[in-house]
Amino acid sequence: xxxxxGTPTERIYVHPxxxxxxxxxxxxxxxxxILTGVQLRYVDLIGLMSFRTAVHLHNWIGFVLIANFxxxxxxxxFSDKIRVYHPELSPMKHFRGSLRQLQYYGYGIFRGDPxxxxxxxxxxxxxxxxxxxxxxxxLLVPLQFFTGLLLWDLNRFAAAVEFFGGVRxxxxxxxxxxxxxxxxxxxxxxLASLGHTPGAHFKAMVTGYEEVEKxxx
Amino acid sequence: xxxxxxxxxPLRGQDNMVRGSTRSHFAAVLAALTMPFALxxxxxxxxxxxxxxxxxxxxxxxxxxxxxxxxxxxxLSLHVPAEPYARSxxxxxxxxxxxxxxxxxxxxxxxxxxxxLRQYSLDRSQACRMCxxxxxxxxxxxxxxxxxxxxxxIAPVCTGCHGSHSVTPRTAYETCVRCHSxxxxxxxxxLPNAGHHQEVVSCAACHAPAAPRMIDLRLYDxxxxxxxxxxxxxxxxxxxxxxxxxxxxxxxxxxxxxxxxEVNRDAPGPLTLRGRVELREDVLAHRLVAKxxxxxxxxxxxxxxxxxxxxxTISITGPDGRPLRHPxxxxxxxxxxxxxxxxxxxxxxxxxxxxxDLLFLLALAGGIGVPIGHMTVKWLFRKQRARxxxxxx
Numbered sequence: 001x002x003x004x005x006g007t008p009t010e011r012i013y014v015h016p017x018x019x020x021x022x023x024x025x026x027x028x029x030x031x032x033x034i035l036t037g038v039q040l041r042y043v044d045l046i047g048l049m050s051f052r053t054a055v056h057l058h059n060w061i062g063f064v065l066i067a068n069f070x071x072x073x074x075x076x077x078f079s080d081k082i083r084v085y086h087p088e089l090s091p092m093k094h095f096r097g098s099l100r101q102l103q104y105y106g107y108g109i110f111r112g113d114p115x116x117x118x119x120x121x122x123x124x125x126x127x128x129x130x131x132x133x134x135x136x137x138x139l140l141v142p143l144q145f146f147t148g149l150l151l152w153d154l155n156r157f158a159a160a161v162e163f164f165g166g167v168r169x170x171x172x173x174x175x176x177x178x179x180x181x182x183x184x185x186x187x188x189x190x191l192a193s194l195g196h197t198p199g200a201h202f203k204a205m206v207t208g209y210e211e212v213e214k215x216x217x
Numbered sequence: 218x219x220x221x222x223x224x225x226x227p228l229r230g231q232d233n234m235v236r237g238s239t240r241s242h243f244a245a246v247l248a249a250l251t252m253p254f255a256l257x258x259x260x261x262x263x264x265x266x267x268x269x270x271x272x273x274x275x276x277x278x279x280x281x282x283x284x285x286x287x288x289x290x291x292x293l294s295l296h297v298p299a300e301p302y303a304r305s306x307x308x309x310x311x312x313x314x315x316x317x318x319x320x321x322x323x324x325x326x327x328x329x330x331x332x333x334l335r336q337y338s339l340d341r342s343q344a345c346r347m348c349x350x351x352x353x354x355x356x357x358x359x360x361x362x363x364x365x366x367x368x369x370x371i372a373p374v375c376t377g378c379h380g381s382h383s384v385t386p387r388t389a390y391e392t393c394v395r396c397h398s399x400x401x402x403x404x405x406x407x408l409p410n411a412g413h414h415q416e417v418v419s420c421a422a423c424h425a426p427a428a429p430r431m432i433d434l435r436l437y438d439x440x441x442x443x444x445x446x447x448x449x450x451x452x453x454x455x456x457x458x459x460x461x462x463x464x465x466x467x468x469x470x471x472x473x474x475x476x477x478x479e480v481n482r483d484a485p486g487p488l489t490l491r492g493r494v495e496l497r498e499d500v501l502a503h504r505l506v507a508k509x510x511x512x513x514x515x516x517x518x519x520x521x522x523x524x525x526x527x528x529x530t531i532s533i534t535g536p537d538g539r540p541l542r543h544p545x546x547x548x549x550x551x552x553x554x555x556x557x558x559x560x561x562x563x564x565x566x567x568x569x570x571x572x573x574d575l576l577f578l579l580a581l582a583g584g585i586g587v588p589i590g591h592m593t594v595k596w597l598f599r600k601q602r603a604r605x606x607x608x609x610x
Contacts, residue, residue: 043566044520051515051566055409110594112602155412162439166560168568175573179580186584190591 008214014124015208018075022068023205029065030181033058037178059152066145072137083122085134097127109194119212136184140177147174267303274312275299277325291334301383306537315344335370341381342374349375355503386538393420407513417562418494421502422525423512428501431528432550433493434562435540440486444534447541451483454533458543468531468545470554476531477558492562494518494525519566526550526567 015023039046039054049057076082088094100116105128108116117126125133147170150157154167164170192201196211204210267275277283279299284292302308313319320326331337346353356362356375364372378392394401397420405411422430436445436454447454461476462468468476481488496502518525529550530542549555550568562568 040519040565041569042521043516044522051519052407052409055515059409105591110598110602112598112605152410153413154410155416162561166563168556168560168563171563171565172556172570172573175570176576179573179577182577183580183584186581187587190588 009211010214011209011211012119012121013208014119014121014210015205016075016079016081017208018071019081020205020208022072022075025068026065026072029061029068030185032061033065034178034182034185036061041175062145062148062152066149069141069145081122084124085130085137087134088127088130094127094131098131101126101128105191105194119210124210140180143173144177144181147171147177266308267299268311271302271308271312275302285331287331287333289333293331293334293337297382305382305384306386307382307384315341315347317344338374338376339365342376345375352500352503355501359503359505360507361505388419390415390420417492418518419496419502421496421505422494424506424508425496425502425504426506426510426512427504429497429528430494430525431497431530432526432562433495433540433542434490434529434531434545434559435493436480436488436531436533437491437561438484438486438488445484445488446534447536449536453541454480455541455543458531462543466546467529468543468549470549470552470558473531473545473549473555473558480533489561490531490559492559497528516566518564521566521569523567526564 035048036054036058039048040051040058043051076085088097104113104116150161150164150170151167151174154161161167161170195201200211275297278295278297281296283295285295286292307315361373365374373396401415404415408414421428438445457479458468458476461472461479463472477490517523527547529545529547531545532540532542535541549559550562551570553570553572
């Protein structure tokens with residue numbers, strides 16, 4: 001988000017402690033899961049560690065992240081901060097906001113236009129983020145964890161595996177999610193570097209405070 | 218299959234023997250007295266498929282009480298369960314093929330020199346070699362034979378694993394687990410998903426490491442909860458497979474789908490394919506090694522293009538329990554077109570899908586390329602941004 005010199009700014013608390021803890025554990029965990037996942041899938045091409053070590057690490061980190069997911073879920077379920085995930089109920093408004101945001105990332109940002117989205121305590125996501133994070137956190141992450149759990153012990157969950165179409169189907173879903181998150185893990189920090197300074201959003205995810213342009217009262 | 222528990226494993230398969238019994242010689246007299254009744258009973262139990270000569274043998278030997286006291290105090294049971302024998306693969310051979318040393322004109326001859334049950338087992342196993350020379354040769358190079366050579370009293374000879382009079386085709390798993398059940402749990406100490414591995418990997422695939430392996434995709438009857446068995450009267454599986462494989466170079470994904478549709482056309486319940494890592498030649502399963510020499514490295518199977526995945530067959534269990542196979546192309550294991558046909562077989566790395574590999578590469582290229590491209594365009598626009606900032610717009 002571009003901020004012009006001399007514009008008055010204020011610090012707002014947008015990332016509560018549980019969210020920050022969840023975020024960084026999740027970030028490191030996902031990187032580790034991707035690396036161990038790549039090792040498992042491409043043992044003929046990559047030799048970061050033994051296959052067995054990769055299996056054990058992948059399983060343990062997976063369980064840590066499942067527990068971590070519930071930290072995120074419970075925090076938002078029992079906090080008014082859940083409003084940041086409330087969807088925009090007007091499709092037209094959401095569509096216009098998304099288009100504006102796309103236009104900014106695809107053109108305006110190059111010219112130095114200001115970010116059309118203004119961060120506030122209950123509206124920290126722009127329309128694109130809002131849609132993406134709902135899909136990611138409520139669909140893709142649970143799907144990844146669920147399929148991973150089934151694959152962790154195929155005999156224990158044999159009935160569920162069969163219900164969902166067999167081990168190959170479950171694994172294919174797991175791998176498709178893995179492919180998505182591999183792309184995401186590169187794009188996400190880049191987008192996070194597009195704040196008024198490259199480190200602004202990273203710093204905010206450590207301190208909890210975003211520095212934003214002061215809005216007129 | 219480990220060797221650690223062998224000392225505690227029960228003596229197996231010597232089903233014609235019992236230990237420590239006090240049954241006496243009058244069993245032979247009893248046998249003579251009851252022979253007419255026994256003949257009738259045996260004829261019913263063993264069905265008419267038994268030859269006349271075998272029926273005569275079983276006239277005495279189907280009696281449980283028939284036994285012989287040995288000099289060392291052990292008792293050798295002379296009982297042959299008629300029905301299992303009639304169902305065994307050896308029924309067609311007849312008693313005298315393996316027991317050719319018996320002179321029926323003087324049988325039962327007194328004074329046959331049998332010192333112990335163990336010695337009898339060792340001697341009798343020579344009869345198996347008459348037909349199974351290849352298996353015997355591989356067995357001689359095995360851990361089991363080495364134990365026998367070292368006078369281990371419970372080391373198995375042929376009958377230890379295969380039985381004697383009730384020989385039927387069994388999977389390696391069924392055969393091995395009879396003695397090595399305790400080792401199943403021990404696998405879980407180091408092998409992830411151990412239970413699943415034991416279901417889909419033949420014991421010998423790891424414990425006979427020199428043997429070439431393959432993937433056998435076998436028809437499974439989920440409703441019956443077991444391997445599908447070729448039904449009498451149904452069109453033979455191998456004929457169906459040969460028809461589906463029109464070009465004769467192995468079933469591809471489309472041909473496999475057609476074959477499954479054909480197989481399921483008249484099947485009472487849906488038949489699906491379940492994959493197993495098996496030996497290409499069953500006879501090589503006799504060349505078992507100590508657990509220290511068994512395959513433990515995961516990438517023996519979980520590496521793309523690894524040896525077991527170079528040969529693929531589609532099979533059904535034949536009426537006699539033996540698999541009836543038809544070759545398939547290796548590509549079906551990773552083909553997106555075969556997901557529907559093979560929903561239940563997947564090995565990480567080994568059956569990698571090229572389509573998913575391509576998607577992964579695109580995601581990787583996009584994940585790295587999009588930020589680099591965006592940064593590049595931003596850099597190219599840097600002067601325009603600076604001018605706009607200077608002009609205060």
